[in-house]
Amino acid sequence: MNDVDIIGLFFKRDERALSEVSAKYGAYCFTVAKNILGVPADAEECVSSALFKAWETIPPKRPEKLRLYLARITRSVAFNRFREMNRQKRGGGEAALVLDELAEIVPAEGGAASEAEYRELKAAVNAFLRALPERERRIFVARVFRAEPVKAIARGLGMTEGAVMTSLSRTRKKLRQKLIDEEII
Amino acid sequence: MNNEDIFRAVGEADDAVLDEEKVKRNNSFRRIAGMAAALLAVGAAVLIAVNPWNKEKQTSTDWRPVMSNETGATPEPFVVKAPMPEPDATPNPEWFAEADYKPFKNAQELADKADIIVRAQIYGEGSVMAQTRFEFDENGDPIPDESSMEPRTLYEFSIVEVFKGGNEALKLDRFMTQGCSFLFSDYYLCCPPAPDIDCGEYILFLYKPEIGSQWLWDNCAMMVGFLGDEVKVSYSAMGNPVIESRFEELTYAWLEGMRDR
Incomplete structure (x- = not known):
C-alpha cells in the first residue's frame, strides 16, 4: 500500500x-x-x-x-x-557515543537551550545540513539522525571506517564553527 | 545549550536533508555500474594484476592485488576486485581553501620529497590501540589522551626493494591504517590508498615530519609509519576521494617512470 x-x-x-x-x-x-x-x-x-x-x-x-x-x-x-x-x-546503544561526539560541538555540561535559542539552533543546523556536500551529509545524517554504527555507515557507503570517522570529525568541526560564527554558541 | 540540543535539532531538520532514499538509489546505481565495469575489466585486469610491475598501464580502478590470510606468509593468487568508486566529480573548493591545499605538482615531486621509498610485501595484519584525537602542549608535543584510544589495524610487511633511503628503510616492518591516529616520529610513511589494505605489494613513501603534517595530509590518502615495536605515525586524508585518486595517479605515474628507466 x-x-x-x-x-x-x-x-x-x-x-x-x-x-x-x-x-x-x-x-x-x-x-x-x-x-x-x-x-x-x-x-x-x-x-x-x-x-x-x-x-x-x-x-x-x-x-x-x-x-x-x-x-x-x-x-x-x-x-x-x-x-x-x-x-x-x-x-x-550508539546514542551515548553519538552524544559524546556531539559534545565536541557543544559540551554536554551546558543547560538545555531556551525555546528561542533552540529555534535559532534548529534553523542553523538545518541550513548547515542543506549546504553540506552530499557525501558528508549522508555520513552525518546516518550517524546523528539514525545513530548508525560507524562500521555500518562505512559498509553502506563503500568507505573505510577511518574515512567515515574523519569525515564525521570534520563535519562536527564545521558545524561548531558555523554556530560560533552565527554567535549561537 | 548542550549536545542533546544538537541531537534534537538534527532530528528536526527538513525532510529533504534527512531523506536517504536518494542515497540508496545512488548507491545501488554505483554498485551496478561498478559491477558492470568490473566485468568488462576482468579480462585485461587479471593479466595486469598478476604482475604489478607489468609494462601495461595500471590504474586504480582496474586492478588491485589481493592475497593471503592474516597469518599469511604465502600469497594466494592475485584476484581482481571491483573497481573503486569514481571520485566525486568536483572537489569542494571550500575544502581546499580551508585545508590550504597544496597538491604534489607531479610524480617527481612525490618521489623527490620522500626520504624513503620502498616496495613492500604486506603479509599479515593485527590490531593495536592508538590515540585518535590530539591536543598539543606549548612545545607542540602531543598530550596523551587515553580516552581517545581506539583499535586500529596494524599491517606487517617485508621490504622487497629499496628505491630510496638505504639502511634506514630496512628498519621498517609495519604500518597502521584506518583512521587519523597520529604520533610524531622520525618519518611519515604513506602508501597508496585502497578501501581496505589487503596483503600484496605496495609502494610505500616516507617523509620526514618537517615537511609539515598539513602539507602531507593534503596530498596523501594515508600516511602511516611504524619503526620497530613503536607506533610512529599514521594519518588519513579524510576519505576525500579526490585527494585519494590524485595520490594514486601520482604513485602510478612514478611507477611508470621507474619502469622506463
Whole structure:
C-alpha cells in the first residue's frame, strides 16, 4: 500500500493503518530505535509507542514523508528511553557515543537551550545540513539522525571506517564553527 | 545549550536533508555500474594484476592485488576486485581553501620529497590501540589522551626493494591504517590508498615530519609509519576521494617512470 493510502486510513481512523504502517516501516523504525538503545526488546517497545503516537497525531498532521515522520517519532521516543536507561545506568546503544561526539560541538555540561535559542539552533543546523556536500551529509545524517554504527555507515557507503570517522570529525568541526560564527554558541 | 540540543535539532531538520532514499538509489546505481565495469575489466585486469610491475598501464580502478590470510606468509593468487568508486566529480573548493591545499605538482615531486621509498610485501595484519584525537602542549608535543584510544589495524610487511633511503628503510616492518591516529616520529610513511589494505605489494613513501603534517595530509590518502615495536605515525586524508585518486595517479605515474628507466 502506498503512503497516501496509509495516511488515508489514519484519517478514516481505520486501524488497518497501524498494521499497514508496521508492515511497511516497522523494521526501519526498529533499526533506528535499536541503533540508539542497543537492546532489541526496548527497541520493539519504542516502535510500538511510536506507532501509537503516529495514530494520535495523524490527523491532524498529514506528513509529506511518512517514513521520516515515523523515524522522527521513533528516534524521539528511543532517545527519551535512552535517557531513562542512562539514569538507571543500563548502558545503551550508539546514542551515548553519538552524544559524546556531539559534545565536541557543544559540551554536554551546558543547560538545555531556551525555546528561542533552540529555534535559532534548529534553523542553523538545518541550513548547515542543506549546504553540506552530499557525501558528508549522508555520513552525518546516518550517524546523528539514525545513530548508525560507524562500521555500518562505512559498509553502506563503500568507505573505510577511518574515512567515515574523519569525515564525521570534520563535519562536527564545521558545524561548531558555523554556530560560533552565527554567535549561537 | 548542550549536545542533546544538537541531537534534537538534527532530528528536526527538513525532510529533504534527512531523506536517504536518494542515497540508496545512488548507491545501488554505483554498485551496478561498478559491477558492470568490473566485468568488462576482468579480462585485461587479471593479466595486469598478476604482475604489478607489468609494462601495461595500471590504474586504480582496474586492478588491485589481493592475497593471503592474516597469518599469511604465502600469497594466494592475485584476484581482481571491483573497481573503486569514481571520485566525486568536483572537489569542494571550500575544502581546499580551508585545508590550504597544496597538491604534489607531479610524480617527481612525490618521489623527490620522500626520504624513503620502498616496495613492500604486506603479509599479515593485527590490531593495536592508538590515540585518535590530539591536543598539543606549548612545545607542540602531543598530550596523551587515553580516552581517545581506539583499535586500529596494524599491517606487517617485508621490504622487497629499496628505491630510496638505504639502511634506514630496512628498519621498517609495519604500518597502521584506518583512521587519523597520529604520533610524531622520525618519518611519515604513506602508501597508496585502497578501501581496505589487503596483503600484496605496495609502494610505500616516507617523509620526514618537517615537511609539515598539513602539507602531507593534503596530498596523501594515508600516511602511516611504524619503526620497530613503536607506533610512529599514521594519518588519513579524510576519505576525500579526490585527494585519494590524485595520490594514486601520482604513485602510478612514478611507477611508470621507474619502469622506463
